[in-house]
Amino acid sequence: MKKIGIIGVGEYLPKKVLSNADLEKMVDTSDEWITTRTGIKKRRIALPEEASSDLATNAAKDALKNSGLKAQDLELIIVATITPDMQFPSTACIVQAKLGAKKAVCFDISAACAGFVYAIITAQQFIARGAYKNALVIGSEVLSTVTDWKDRNTCVLFGDGAGAAVLAEVRSGGILSTYLGSDGSLAELLMVPAGGSRTPASHKTIDKRLHYIKMQGNEVFKLAVKIMADAAQSALKQAGLECADIDLVIPHQANIRIIMAMAKRLGLPSSKIYLNIEEYGNMSSASTAAALCGAVKRNRIKKGDIVLLDAFGAGLVWGACLIKW
Ligand SMILES: CC(C)(COP(=O)(O)OP(=O)(O)OC[C@H]1O[C@@H](n2cnc3c(N)ncnc32)[C@H](O)[C@@H]1OP(=O)(O)O)[C@@H](O)C(=O)NCCC(=O)NCCS
Known part of the structure; x- marks a missing residue:
């Protein structure tokens, strides 16, 4: 049995911070309620010109640097997202073009908050059966675009960001x-x-x-x-x-x-x-x-x-x- 592991990780968080105090000015809520009921103090918000593929590409570059692989080496790219750049094409294809990962096969996974785990497990299957040598897996979301900023029941919960992992065969450990x-x-x-x-x-x-x-x-x-x-x-x-x-x-x-x-x-x-x-x-x-x-x-x-x-x-x-x- 091949051992498949994570050989590099990366992240990208947009610069803009939205605090609970900021939310107090937008809806009928309080820092005290949000902190005690959810544990959240702040969240990041993407710029209007930043889409999921932009966050994903930045996280991917960070993960690639840590993995020692180059974009051209990538054989598979899976993006887990419920806030894709658009209905189609897949955000993974857009990320592929941004990275110049010409060799990679690309698709998205829609499994909401479990998307990154679904994508890791999917990538593992492809590598384990020898279809591809490596995979870039990304979770990327611009949830601020689907958040109702007038609904206090939900708007205090969500934020924007991306994380990535590179998977490949490893000598020890692994999944x-x-x-x-x-x-x-x-x-x-x-x-x-x-x-x-x-x-x-x-x-x-x-x-x-x-x-x-x-x-x-x-x-x-x-x-x-x-x-x-x-x-x-x-x-x-x-x-x-x-x-x-x-x-x-x-x-x-x-x-x-x-x-x-x-x-x-x-x-x-x-x-x-x-x-x-x-x-x-x-x-x-x-x-x-x-x-x-x-x-x-x-x-x-x-x-x-x-x-x-x-x-x-x-x-x-x-x-x-x-x-x-
Ligand atoms: C949403 C959540 C934080 C609400 O916390 P809760 O303890 O269940 O609170 P309730 O829904 O029972 O609401 C309690 C009261 O707080 C109020 N309230 C809701 N949001 C509020 C806010 N942002 N500020 C102040 N009051 C708020 C409600 O209106 C309700 O008032 P009422 O009793 O007068 O009707 C909590 O249910 C939760 O985290 N659920 C899971 C959500 C989740 O994980 N979603 C993503 C899945 S991946």
């Missing part, structure tokens, strides 16, 4: 086990209702604000805790490991209370959980991607460590991936 799940019967809990073939864009859809995120936050919250804990257990079981063997969890950063409730279920101390939610909010697919990069750059992950990526999102979808670093 130990993977687990994915989906439940489309829960699709209505979290969605952007208009702009697709079901409800194409019209004056009416714009007047009704149907191009923005609609969420039943409470329901998602309850499901997320159980789903993330179960996904972690399934990945551990497959690898023949126990929770105590985990050195660091990189969870999707939706709400600090979800993350800590999940950690409690698994019996994991908070010292083993990597957080970037306070700084960046929920960046969907970019959250786990940028968190993995942040953990590596801050030396929170050492060679030989057991790292768990664990995410859930709209669909509903979820996924976990255990990696020996």
